[in-house]
Amino acid sequence: MLASFKTTVLxxxxxxxxxxxxxxxxxxxTCIFMGMFSGIESAYSAVGxxxxxxxxxxxxxxxxxxxTLRSISLSxxxxxxxxxSYFDSEAAARKAIADEKIDSYLTVSNAxxxxxxxxxxxLGANGSLPTTILASALNSHLHATNAVAVxxxxxTPGGSVxxxxxxxxxxxIKRLVLTKNAPDPDVRxxxxxxxxxxxxxxxxxxxxxQRLQPTEGAVGARQSVSSTPRWLMLVGALxxxxxxxxxCMLAALLFMALVARVNFGTxxxxxxxxxxxxSLTGCAAGALLGTIPHMEDGMVSGITCxxxxxxxxxxxxxxxxxxxLEATAPTLIHANPLWQMTNCFYSLLYYDLYGPFLSSIAALxxxxxIFLAIAAxxxxxxxxxxx
Amino acid sequence: xxxxxTSMRIVLSHRVYIVIYLVLxxxxxxxxxxxxxxxSTATFKPTVTRVAVVDHDGSTLSRALAxxxxxxxxxxxxxxxxxxxxxxxxxxxVSYLLVxxxxxxxxxxxxxxxxxxxxxxxxxxxxxxxxxxxxxxxxSSYSNMLYQMAATLGGSxxxxxxxxxxxxxxxxxxDVVKSKATPLPASLRVAAEFxxxxxxxxxxxxxxxxxxxxxxxxxARRRMASSQPAHxxxxxxxxxxxxxxxxxxxxxxxxxxxxxGRDATTTAPxxxxxxxxxxxxxxxxxxxxxxxxxxxxLSENASNAVANIFGMVFSFMGGAWTGxxxxxxxxLAVAHxxxxxxxxxxxxxxxxxxxxxxxxMGSLLGDVGICALFSVAILLVGLVVGRDRSAGRSS
Numbered sequence: 041m042l043a044s045f046k047t048t049v050l051x052x053x054x055x056x057x058x059x060x061x062x063x064x065x066x067x068x069x070t071c072i073f074m075g076m077f078s079g080i081e082s083a084y085s086a087v088g089x090x091x092x093x094x095x096x097x098x099x100x101x102x103x104x105x106x107x108t109l110r111s112i113s114l115s116x117x118x119x120x121x122x123x124x125s126y127f128d129s130e131a132a133a134r135k136a137i138a139d140e141k142i143d144s145y146l147t148v149s150n151a152x153x154x155x156x157x158x159x160x161x162x163l164g165a166n167g168s169l170p171t172t173i174l175a176s177a178l179n180s181h182l183h184a185t186n187a188v189a190v191x192x193x194x195x196t197p198g199g200s201v202x203x204x205x206x207x208x209x210x211x212x213i214k215r216l217v218l219t220k221n222a223p224d225p226d227v228r229x230x231x232x233x234x235x236x237x238x239x240x241x242x243x244x245x246x247x248x249x250q251r252l253q254p255t256e257g258a259v260g261a262r263q264s265v266s267s268t269p270r271w272l273m274l275v276g277a278l279x280x281x282x283x284x285x286x287x288c289m290l291a292a293l294l295f296m297a298l299v300a301r302v303n304f305g306t307x308x309x310x311x312x313x314x315x316x317x318x319s320l321t322g323c324a325a326g327a328l329l330g331t332i333p334h335m336e337d338g339m340v341s342g343i344t345c346x347x348x349x350x351x352x353x354x355x356x357x358x359x360x361x362x363x364x365l366e367a368t369a370p371t372l373i374h375a376n377p378l379w380q381m382t383n384c385f386y387s388l389l390y391y392d393l394y395g396p397f398l399s400s401i402a403a404l405x406x407x408x409x410i411f412l413a414i415a416a417x418x419x420x421x422x423x424x425x426x427x
Numbered sequence: 428x429x430x431x432x433t434s435m436r437i438v439l440s441h442r443v444y445i446v447i448y449l450v451l452x453x454x455x456x457x458x459x460x461x462x463x464x465x466x467s468t469a470t471f472k473p474t475v476t477r478v479a480v481v482d483h484d485g486s487t488l489s490r491a492l493a494x495x496x497x498x499x500x501x502x503x504x505x506x507x508x509x510x511x512x513x514x515x516x517x518x519x520x521v522s523y524l525l526v527x528x529x530x531x532x533x534x535x536x537x538x539x540x541x542x543x544x545x546x547x548x549x550x551x552x553x554x555x556x557x558x559x560x561x562x563x564x565x566x567s568s569y570s571n572m573l574y575q576m577a578a579t580l581g582g583s584x585x586x587x588x589x590x591x592x593x594x595x596x597x598x599x600x601x602d603v604v605k606s607k608a609t610p611l612p613a614s615l616r617v618a619a620e621f622x623x624x625x626x627x628x629x630x631x632x633x634x635x636x637x638x639x640x641x642x643x644x645x646x647a648r649r650r651m652a653s654s655q656p657a658h659x660x661x662x663x664x665x666x667x668x669x670x671x672x673x674x675x676x677x678x679x680x681x682x683x684x685x686x687x688g689r690d691a692t693t694t695a696p697x698x699x700x701x702x703x704x705x706x707x708x709x710x711x712x713x714x715x716x717x718x719x720x721x722x723x724x725l726s727e728n729a730s731n732a733v734a735n736i737f738g739m740v741f742s743f744m745g746g747a748w749t750g751x752x753x754x755x756x757x758x759l760a761v762a763h764x765x766x767x768x769x770x771x772x773x774x775x776x777x778x779x780x781x782x783x784x785x786x787x788m789g790s791l792l793g794d795v796g797i798c799a800l801f802s803v804a805i806l807l808v809g810l811v812v813g814r815d816r817s818a819g820r821s822s
Contacts, residue, residue, distance in 0.1 A: 061731075075758045162779075183595050210539060219513045342447035354742070
């Protein structure tokens with residue numbers, strides 16, 4: 041067994057394309073993610089847009105509206121969401137929309153009602169969120185104006201309006217972090233990437249198991265007639281590939297934690313358990329694939345790429361499909377070993393309790409058991425058929 | 428012709444790759460497109476946010492605040508347990524969560540009467556923070572209005588709520604300034620952008636596998652020894668590569684048009700054609716990369732690795748998966764060296780145009796052309812590598 045173990049490790053270390061996949065791939069993608077996410081957080085929160093304002097007499101007389109606009113302007117306000125530009129007529133503003141200079145413009149009618157006109161192109165390109173936020177900010181202004189009117193109408197004539205009317209900030213809402221760590225849109229990519237590393241690594245186990253098949257050339261045939269029990273060789277090969285895969289995942293994890301500064305939100309022990317379980321499941325899947333005749337390692341990466349789609353690796357669109365599948369067909373998505381691996385890291389980051397984490401680990405171990413059982417069954421048949 | 432046919436036979440015998448990378452990946456891209464709201468931009472529909480209010484108080488005030496937050500948004504019911512709350516936030520099934528503490532309503536009224544600050548509310552915003560911020564705006568302005576009313580008018584909680592609701596009206600009207608050109612549906616744009624990966628991976632892997640088969644020493648020797656002139660041999664290989672690229676393109680673009688863009692064929696044919704041109708040029712670029720990988724003579728596993736690494740890097744950096752608007756400036760500078768950036772630029776530009784003018788189309792065509800230039804450059808490198816290798820072999 042020790043000899044099989046050693047041979048497996050050595051041959052995997054000498055396989056350059058294997059190293060390229062399992063070691064280089066996660067590191068390259070981590071670097072890409074680091075670059076991608078350096079600005080993505082601000083992009084999520086700042087939904088800025090270009091707003092044109094048609095100057096009219098009724099706009100000029102609405103002091104409150106002007107103040108509101110100044111407070112949401114990027115150049116003057118603290119929480120700016122719009123870049124303001126001014127037009128003398130609605131026709132000029134429309135032309136600016138047609139020339140793609142502004143996203144929307146605002147008019148105040150003679151009766152004082154405020155209208156927002158948003159360009160169809162901007163709506164298509166940026167979605168409805170920027171306009172919704174803008175409309176909501178303007179609505180708060182309108183409601184505040186109404187509130188003053190309501191109060192003035194009800195306060196008895198001659199009575200004084202308390203000073204608190206002007207301030208209107210009697211209630212504060214405190215942001216709490218209810219999860220163990222603050223939600224972070226980026227970590228999801230890194231977790232999916234770790235799962236993908238485990239998936240890709242299963243090709244290593246597949247190769248090691250294939251080498252032991254009697255049909256795989258002279259070495260395979262010699263090994264199948266050796267006096268060493270067959271199961272010992274298989275276990276040795278499996279352990280060897282598990283070690284290699286664990287090392288690759290550990291390297292990826294360390295790179296993410298130390299260079300990309302990904303917050304895993306937990307100590308080393310559960311993380312090590314997570315990558316040990318993930319790499320073991322990957323190896324078991326590889327062992328099973330290794331018993332399938334004519335299986336090529338390219339297919340393993342193809343399958344992994346496909347499964348990674350359902351962990352949310354390929355951007356918001358694939359996260360959308362993963363989340364909606366999880367809501368509608370949880371069994372289907374839970375059957376994806378890569379999803380369970382991703383969920384291990386996810387649970388460690390967000391939950392105080394280890395329950396969700398352990399259930400994912402249990403699921404992974406169960407999958408490992410199933411894969412190995414089928415692999416062992418198939419392997420027995422292959423060896424009998426040959427001898 | 429004979430060697431072209433053989434090439435196609437080799438490709439077909441590796442159909443697992445075609446199934447995984449082309450059929451399945453494309454299917455997923457189309458599903459994602461279909462899941463995307465088609466987003467009619469002819470009228471304005473406000474963004475709907477998933478919100479939850481955990482009301483430990485249950486007073487008139489807290490119920491009024493909750494119903495104000497739910498209005499126009501999607502209500503998610505949480506049982507208030509820690510696990511459920513963490514689940515909702517971690518999985519982003521709730522974008523905004525407001526927790527109203529017990530006794531808030533009474534404390535609020537007492538504070539308003541004495542001019543003190545009302546008891547604090549707690550909120551949690553998930554990572555789609557743009558939407559969370561939107562709801563927070565509503566929550567804070569409504570609760571402050573309640574406070575104003577309570578401080579100035581007094582009365583019972585019901586009085587405060589009814590006074591506030593009477594002031595909470597007369598919203599800004601929003602209308603859409605139609606552009607002259609009909610925009611392409613958002614679902615089509617998403618699917619078209621996503622397909623960059625399936626096109627690149629399928630074309631490069633299949634071509635690399637084909638060339639690996641042709642470059643096996645015995646096969647290569649037999650091919651070299653045949654009476655077929657070298658240029659015919661190369662031309663038939665090139666034709667095989669082109670066929671693979673065209674098949675991937677027709678499969679992707681054809682299904683996109685068929686499933687997501689049937690209306691666009693009549694309402695926005697030129698923009699649709701531009702999306703098709705962008706995908707075609709990316710497909711040709713992928714063929715050039717596959718050709719180069721084959722010429723270098725990488726193993727099957729290595730060519731898979733290269734195809735996937737580059738495929739993902741291109742798709743990410745080109746903004747095909749996240750949209751160009753989310754790319755930080757520093758990365759945008761690097762992205763200019765990715766052909767996928769130029770095709771995404773063309774697809775996004777064509778999807779939302781103000782007017783279809785020859786100038787606008789010309790500049791988009793220029794973006795597509797840059798991607799085509801990348802293909803030519805890679806193809807030339809591939810040819811040079813191949814010449815060096817064959818020269819090395821014969822000497």
